[in-house]
Amino acid sequence: MNNWTERIPGILKAYEPDLLRAVAGRLCKPRNQWPIEELIERSIATLENTPVLDRRLRELAQPSRLVLALMAHSQQPRWRIGQLIEMTVALTPDGGLEPILDLLEAGLLFPDLPEGETINAFNMWLAHGGAHRPPAVIAPPLLLERLLAGYREGAAIAFDEALPPSTTLLGVTPLETDGLDWPLRLSVLWQQVSAAPLRRTQQQDLFKRDLDRLHADPLLATTSSDALVELPDPGMLAVAWSQALGLIENKEGDLVACAFDESWQDGLPRLLVRLLASLSDVAFWNPAQGWQVEGNVGNPYPSAYLLTLLLLSRAAADQWTRPADLEEWMLRRHPFWAAQSGDGAKSNGASRPPAKTNPRTGRSATQEPALAVFLLGLAYPLRLVQIARDPAGEPLVRLSDLGRWVLGLTDNPPLQPTFPQTLLVQPNLEILAYRQGLAPDLISRLGRIATWKTLGPACTLLLEPTSVYRALEQGETSEGIVRLLESRGMKGVPTPVLEALRTWSNKRQRITIFPSAALFEFPSAAELTDAMNRGLNAVRLTDRLAVVPAEKDIDYRHFRLMGTRDFLLPPDRCVEVQHDGVTLSIDLSRSDLLLETEMQRFSELSADFHPPGRRIYRMTPATVQAARKNGMTLAGLQTWFLERTGLPLSPAAHLFLTAGEMPPLDLRRQLVLHVPFAEIADGLQQWPATRDLVKARLGPMTLVVLEKDIETLRSRCAEINVKLQHGDE
Amino acid sequence: MEAKARIPVKLHRRVCLIQTEDALLAEEVLANKKLAQDVVGRLADRVLLIRPGRVEAVLQELQRQGHTPQVMG
Numbered sequence: 001m002n003n004w005t006e007r008i009p010g011i012l013k014a015y016e017p018d019l020l021r022a023v024a025g026r027l028c029k030p031r032n033q034w035p036i037e038e039l040i041e042r043s044i045a046t047l048e049n050t051p052v053l054d055r056r057l058r059e060l061a062q063p064s065r066l067v068l069a070l071m072a073h074s075q076q077p078r079w080r081i082g083q084l085i086e087m088t089v090a091l092t093p094d095g096g097l098e099p100i101l102d103l104l105e106a107g108l109l110f111p112d113l114p115e116g117e118t119i120n121a122f123n124m125w126l127a128h129g130g131a132h133r134p135p136a137v138i139a140p141p142l143l144l145e146r147l148l149a150g151y152r153e154g155a156a157i158a159f160d161e162a163l164p165p166s167t168t169l170l171g172v173t174p175l176e177t178d179g180l181d182w183p184l185r186l187s188v189l190w191q192q193v194s195a196a197p198l199r200r201t202q203q204q205d206l207f208k209r210d211l212d213r214l215h216a217d218p219l220l221a222t223t224s225s226d227a228l229v230e231l232p233d234p235g236m237l238a239v240a241w242s243q244a245l246g247l248i249e250n251k252e253g254d255l256v257a258c259a260f261d262e263s264w265q266d267g268l269p270r271l272l273v274r275l276l277a278s279l280s281d282v283a284f285w286n287p288a289q290g291w292q293v294e295g296n297v298g299n300p301y302p303s304a305y306l307l308t309l310l311l312l313s314r315a316a317a318d319q320w321t322r323p324a325d326l327e328e329w330m331l332r333r334h335p336f337w338a339a340q341s342g343d344g345a346k347s348n349g350a351s352r353p354p355a356k357t358n359p360r361t362g363r364s365a366t367q368e369p370a371l372a373v374f375l376l377g378l379a380y381p382l383r384l385v386q387i388a389r390d391p392a393g394e395p396l397v398r399l400s401d402l403g404r405w406v407l408g409l410t411d412n413p414p415l416q417p418t419f420p421q422t423l424l425v426q427p428n429l430e431i432l433a434y435r436q437g438l439a440p441d442l443i444s445r446l447g448r449i450a451t452w453k454t455l456g457p458a459c460t461l462l463l464e465p466t467s468v469y470r471a472l473e474q475g476e477t478s479e480g481i482v483r484l485l486e487s488r489g490m491k492g493v494p495t496p497v498l499e500a501l502r503t504w505s506n507k508r509q510r511i512t513i514f515p516s517a518a519l520f521e522f523p524s525a526a527e528l529t530d531a532m533n534r535g536l537n538a539v540r541l542t543d544r545l546a547v548v549p550a551e552k553d554i555d556y557r558h559f560r561l562m563g564t565r566d567f568l569l570p571p572d573r574c575v576e577v578q579h580d581g582v583t584l585s586i587d588l589s590r591s592d593l594l595l596e597t598e599m600q601r602f603s604e605l606s607a608d609f610h611p612p613g614r615r616i617y618r619m620t621p622a623t624v625q626a627a628r629k630n631g632m633t634l635a636g637l638q639t640w641f642l643e644r645t646g647l648p649l650s651p652a653a654h655l656f657l658t659a660g661e662m663p664p665l666d667l668r669r670q671l672v673l674h675v676p677f678a679e680i681a682d683g684l685q686q687w688p689a690t691r692d693l694v695k696a697r698l699g700p701m702t703l704v705v706l707e708k709d710i711e712t713l714r715s716r717c718a719e720i721n722v723k724l725q726h727g728d729e
Numbered sequence: 730m731e732a733k734a735r736i737p738v739k740l741h742r743r744v745c746l747i748q749t750e751d752a753l754l755a756e757e758v759l760a761n762k763k764l765a766q767d768v769v770g771r772l773a774d775r776v777l778l779i780r781p782g783r784v785e786a787v788l789q790e791l792q793r794q795g796h797t798p799q800v801m802g
Binding site for chain 2: 465469472473504507508509510511512513514515516517518519520521522523527530531534539541542545547549550551557558559560561562563564565566567568588589592593594597598
C-alpha cells in the first residue's frame with residue numbers, strides 16, 4: 001500500500017489550483033489562503049492524522065462511507081470507478097457515481113492519473129476515460145485502515161436488508177482447504193514462463209503454440225483436487241492472475257517471469273490478501289466463460305467476487321448459504337445482470353461466442369453470475385470459504401476464519417500449525433514436499449530450485465540441472481540450496497544429491513558472460529596490479545585488461561581516465577598510416593576495444609619507441625601473409641583500412657597481401673630512349689615506321705626499345721635527320 | 730599521509746564478453762558456427778568479445794549446447 005501513499009502527493013500536484021483549493025477546503029479546512037505547496041503539505045498531513053480522518057469519516061453520507069468500506073474490505077486501495085458503481089448500486093438505491101464524486105471532492109479518494117496529466121474538474125476527467133483506460137480511484141491506506149478498525153469496533157456499514165437466506169446445519173463437519181493450491185499453481189506457471197516466455201498477439205491473446213502448451217500442461221490444465229467444481233481454463237487463469245500479481249510481466253510483447261515479491265515471504269494469510277486484491281485486476285478470464293479476450297469490456301466479476309464475500313460476511317459465523325441463493329441475489333441486484341434479465345437478448349459483448357445454457361435456469365453463461373464456480377472452484381481452494389453439504393447433498397458455503405480476516409473483519413489471522421521438517425530429498429533427486437509444512441516462502445524457493453512434477457497432498461519436485469542453474473542465476477548459492485534442503489528436510493540430504501548440486505554448480509563456473517561490463521584498459525600490467533591492490537573489484541582478463549561487472553562499483557577517485565569508449569558505438573577512425581605504408585599509429589584516446597584485436601591479425605606491436613598517447617604497430621610480409629593464411633582477404637583489409645584510417649589500403653600492404661598470388665616478375669634487359677620533349681616521344685609512338693619499335697613508354701620523355709631493334713630505329717630516325725647515340729658515348 | 734597518484738586507465742563501457750574456464754572451452758565456443766558469428770574478437774585465450782546486442786542470442790545458444798553460463802552484472 002505504501003506505493004499509493006507515495007503517489008498521492010504527485011496526484012495533488014496535478015490538480016489545477018482552483019480544484020486543489022476546493023478539495024483542500026473540505027479535507028483540511030484551512031482558515032487562511034495558503035500557497036499551493038503549503039496546501040498540498042497540509043492535505044498530506046491530514047491524510048496521516050488519525051483523529052482528523054475519523055472526524056471526516058463521521059461527516060460522510062452513508063453511500064460515500066459505503067464506497068470506502070468496500071475498498072477497505074477488499075484491502076485493495078485502487079479500484080475502477082465502474083466496479084465501485086456496480087457494487088454501490090447493488091447495495092443501496094443511493095449508490096452510483098455521486099458518492100464517488102463526493103469522496104473525490106472531499107479529498108478522501110484520488111483519481112489514478114498517468115504521469116504528466118493534469119485535472120481541473122472531476123467530471124471532465126471522468127468524461128475522458130474510455131474502455132481502453134477506464135478511470136480508477138485510489139484511497140489513502142490509513143483511511144481504509146480506520147474504516148476497518150471502526151467496523152471491528154461495531155460500526156458496521158449499512159447493507160441492503162434483503163440478504164440471501166442462510167441456514168444453520170447441525171452435526172456437519174465443515175470442509176476447509178489449506179489455501180496452498182493457487183500459490184502452488186502460480187509457482188508452476190512461473191516455472192513455465194521462466195523456461196520459455198509466453199508470446200502475446202496484438203489482440204492480447206496468446207499465440208497458439210503457447211495456448212496449446214498451457215492447455216496440455218498436466219499441472220496447470222487440470223482443476224485442483226481441492227475444487228468442488230470444474231474451473232474453466234485454469235491454466236489461463238494462472239497466466240492472467242500471475243500478471244495481475246506482478247509475477248510475470250509484459251516485456252515487448254512477451255510475458256516474462258519476474259522475481260517473487262515480498263508478499264510471498266509474509267506467510268499464507270498475507271499472500272491470500274494479495275491474491276484476492278489482485279483478482280480484481282485479472283483480465284480476460286471469468287468463472288463463467290474462462291479465457292475471454294474478445295468482448296471482455298465491462299467484466300462484472302471483480303465487483304461480484306467482493307460482493308459475494310461481503311454478503312457471506314453478513315451471515316452469522318455458524319450460518320450457511322447456498323451458492324444458488326447468492327447467484328439469485330446478484331442476478332437481481334448487480335446492474336450488469338439485472339439489466340440483462342430485463343432484456344434477455346441484450347448482451348454486453350457482441351462478438352462473444354455462444355455461451356452454454358444453464359439447464360436449471362434456462363439462461364446463458366453471460367446472463368447469470370457463475371458464483372458457484374467462483375465459490376466452489378476458486379474461493380474454496382483459496383481457503384476463503386468453508387463448505388458443507390445439506391441433507392440433499394447440495395453444497396453450502398460460509399466464510400472461513402481466514403476469509404473473515406482477509407476481508408478485514410477480524411484483528412488477527414487464525415494461527416497456523418507449523419511443520420518445519422516437511423521435505424524428503426531422495427537419492428534419485430526427487431523431493432517429496434508434504435503440504436502441511438508448505439508455506440508461500442518455501443513454495444517460492446522450491447519453485448526456483450526444482451521443477452514441480454505433481455501437486456497433491458504430497459507434492460513432488462525434481463532437482464534438475466536447468467532448475468538448479470535457474471536458481472543460481474537468481475541469486476541462490478549451492479550452499480544455500482543445501483542449507484534449505486537440510487533445514488526443511490526430514491532426513492539429511494543424500495550424497496548423490498549433494499554431488500549433483502556441486503557438479504551443476506561448478507559447471508556454471510566454466511563460462512561467465514558479462515552482458516554489459518566496464519572494462520579497464522591499463523597502460524601496463526603494473527598499473528593493473530596497483531588498481532587491484534587499491535581495491536578495484538574486478539576480474540583480471542589479461543595483464544592489462546580487467547573487467548568490472550557493474551560500473552557503479554568503481555571508485556573513480558583512484559583513476560585518471562585517459563579515454564572513454566562505448567562498446568556499442570560503431571568503429572572510429574583512429575589509426576594513421578605512416579609514409580612507409582607499413583607503420584600504423586593508433587590514437588589511444590579514440591581507439592576501441594576491438595581495434596587492437598583486429599590489428600593483431602595482420603600486424604605486430606612495434607618494439608620501437610611509442611609516442612605519448614599513441615601505440616605503434618607494424619605490418620611485415622610475415623604478419624600480413626599470416627593474416628592471409630588465417631582467412632583475411634584483400635577486400636577485408638581494404639574495408640578495414642577505409643574504416644579505421646579513412647584511406648585506401650597502402651600499396652605496401654597490398655603488395656604483402658597479394659605477393660603470394662603473383663606470377664614471377666619479368667626481369668628484362670632493354671634500352672631506354674630519352675628524348676628532349678614529350679612531343680618527340682609522342683611522334684615516335686605515332687609514326688608507323690617507328691611505332692612498332694617502341695615497346696613501352698616509361699614517362700613523358702622516356703621510351704623503351706629492345707636492343708635488337710636499335711639499328712632499325714637508328715636508320716628510321718636517320719630518314720628524318722635525327723641521330724641516335726648511346727648516353728655513355 | 731601522501732596521496733597516491735591516480736592510475737591512468739582507459740574505460741570501455743557496456744562491453745559484452747565471455748570468459749571461459751580454459752582456452753579449450755573458448756575454442757569449443759568458436760567452433761560453433763552460430764556462436765562464432767556473434768564473436769567479434771578474442772581479447773585473450775579465454776576471453777571472447779561478443780557482438781553488441783547479441784548477448785541474449787549467445788546465452789540461449791550456449792544453453793542449447795548444454796552449457797550453464799553464469800551471467801554477471
